[in-house]
Amino acid sequence: CRPTRAEAEVRSWKKEVKKETKLGMAYKKDDNFGEWYSEVVVNSEMIEYYDISGCYILRPWAMEIWELLKEFFDAEIKKLKLKPYYFPLFVTENVLQKEKDHIEGFAPEVAWVTKSGKSDLEAPIAIRPTSETVMYPYFSKWIRSHRDLPLKCNQWCNVVRWEFSNPTPFIRSREFLWQEGHTVFATKEEADEEVLQILELYRRIYEEFLAVPVSKGRKSEMEKFAGGLYTTSVEAFIPNTGRGIQGATSHCLGQNFAKMFDITFENEKGERSMVWQNSWAYTTRSIGVMVMTHGDDKGLVLPPKVAPIQVIVIPVPFKDADTTGIKGACESAVYTLNQAGIRADLDARENYSPGWKYSQWEMKGVPLRIEIGPKDLANKQVRIVRRDNGTKVDIPSTDLVEQVRVLLDGFQANLLETAKAKRDACIVIISTWDEFIAALNDKKLILAPWCDEEEVEKDVKARTKGELGAAKTLCTPFDQPDLPSGTVCFASGKPAQKWSFWGRSY
């Protein structure tokens, strides 16, 4: 308790400011999640809506997060000997259609270029929805011998999927940014191993960086990648909407594409063999999942590891105070933190009140705010306020770096724990159809014993169709509870093969 700080004054500033500048949020996360989300991504200056539906402008507050994630992931895959490539944006109709299941999966969403200038093209050209068909004819050309394997390609690029349902910034957009890895091996064992190595990196992006808890698991036959052998994924869950959301996917393509594109090699015995392939990707969607998970009624909440600014320093110059001294102390704090590798910045704008600044940086989700006023200056201390729980501490300036480090680490850990507790509270284990429907209506993340038959999943989809969308499998988690013998499928009554997560999804 610090009686000298004019808390009341700051509060009244804030109220004024919200009225005048619309900095405050009009929607609450629990009342109207959809509008709340749109408001957060726009007001925090991550997103600007664009005049083509389903396309969004990514502003620095989003792109700097994307760059931080990219820096981590790109360094990790380079350790795994992935090489950078750039394949064209365009693919001919003929090649795109080579793998039948694959094109069936993507055809309705493909954007076609048919004209250049005022002339019609000879044949329409597709914009890549993903690059399997763009790349694999060349893999066939490059791979001759077992010595050319493994081949490991990655590209960072944009892809286009012209979807019509519910465009949502980050989550479902017609153009998005991603990395796509495409690898080729001599044996299934190597491919299987890499699928999991990459999936672990995706888990780390979500849990270590974005502080979003995810489940690793395998997709059902219905939900796997079109044309692949099997798909693994990390799955997140949004408690407010009761929907699962696919975080990233790591596919083993098996030999399906190798057959269609004739990708073979001479093995060490001099025989012709067919390769094994993987493809895997994560996208800017990951940023949206993070916003949905941590944001609150004041705006964004950013995990320190991905926050473009981890600490915002704000001078609080009361009347007759030593303004120069305060500004100097603020500059010194920023300098000290920057030198220690902490992303700190100073908000020295003179046309905004401290209260307005507090609101703005809360909206933008900066983890820690440092306030320095006359008393702080006199006592050689700073006040630190946490964005996640609003707690305040005064610390001596001499301990600045050490204390900020501790607070940032705690903040990061706390976000993940809190999110995990909320997610776990939504998990319901069910065993009957009635329990399933009740849990679905209750927006739960449903763990159910399942016979693992495609027809049964289709049937569940059909029986749960409705305004909110049908239920489907999210994944079969690698972390399986006991399945006592005699357990039956909740939907078919047949013997259960596994526990799977079910629910509605994005």
Next chain:
Amino acid sequence: CRPTRAEAEVRSWKKEVKKETKLGMAYKKDDNFGEWYSEVVVNSEMIEYYDISGCYILRPWAMEIWELLKEFFDAEIKKLKLKPYYFPLFVTENVLQKEKDHIEGFAPEVAWVTKSGKSDLEAPIAIRPTSETVMYPYFSKWIRSHRDLPLKCNQWCNVVRWEFSNPTPFIRSREFLWQEGHTVFATKEEADEEVLQILELYRRIYEEFLAVPVSKGRKSEMEKFAGGLYTTSVEAFIPNTGRGIQGATSHCLGQNFAKMFDITFENEKGERSMVWQNSWAYTTRSIGVMVMTHGDDKGLVLPPKVAPIQVIVIPVPFKDADTTGIKGACESAVYTLNQAGIRADLDARENYSPGWKYSQWEMKGVPLRIEIGPKDLANKQVRIVRRDNGTKVDIPSTDLVEQVRVLLDGFQANLLETAKAKRDACIVIISTWDEFIAALNDKKLILAPWCDEEEVEKDVKARTKGELGAAKTLCTPFDQPDLPSGTVCFASGKPAQKWSFWGRSY
């Protein structure tokens, strides 16, 4: 001179290898430059031709260079407070056509999306050929007050220009990668200053990194950016074809776009003012200019600063030699160099002879080759061979890092000096039309006194039309020779205003 090395043996290996594996070049740079260039970019594994004309696959040997350039440039512009953005790939017809001169410049090359899946879009949507019209409607929205300025945006992305003339890898492709910077200022002075700051960074990319000499200068009214106020550029020259090539451009857009897109701000006096804008870009073309400048009849020659591998270490195990000892010495050399921050790699492949490896790494342009054979092992030395001039030195293993550093620095400097000498030898100063035509036929880079009138440039274009393309201004170099009063324009006979570079161009 080292009598112990089996030079002859290596030479005979090489001959064999070239026949068997086609590692050697079929074309010579001076005999058939076009075919030579295609062969170099393909055989060095920078480029794979794609089945859509004018689109190319960038392989790791090109992408790693692009990443090194990007790392430098991105860090430099972040010092200038540029922020990362990502704007959509698509733009509506309506917005694209807002700035009349601009769209006239780009319209014939715009690719149009008209369908998604099997449905026609309501209206065709353009793929960005550049992003002025994509971005500026939002600049208008974001900028209200002088406090919102300067606004500094940069994005790394792909753009599409559906050109029909002479597609050439890197140099002229229908899709290419670039960065595009778009900045907004309150005053013309600030805009003018930034134009030159960025141009200097472009000069550094070419001269310091790619070792390609360029001239800084200003484009003529005919050649400036469509819709802009003035364009500056760095211009390179390819002696073999006698063509100038625009290396990168930094445009001052003036207030033309601000007018069309209504980008205004309230200045400090409370009055409404119109902003000043710049845009600037460099592209993957820069890699092609480097290949053309330094490559030779053995393949690529890479400047050390951008070489993905700066030093390739090759064991040379003669019969009965201590193979294990040689391999160990090679691994140790690579380790030592890597620890010192030098990009070194070991070619330990056992199915290729040393001679074959020499040829392959020469083809790929690696600056230094280290050979370690039995004698080197015995003498605790390594042999280093330079890619640019083939000189060989034996150095004690203890001096490895120091000597390699000296050699790499010398290599980098030598490439630029050599290229500069070749370029300078092509510059011809002329004063009459007859001299101009003679120099043009002689594939020179022509510096001519000019009246700076658009009609005269049009006239020169018309009079020089032909199979090889017309002559035009390349730039008016900032570095101007004396222009004695009374000097007349080589083409019009009117008083000359300046010296300008003329020639054919890419």
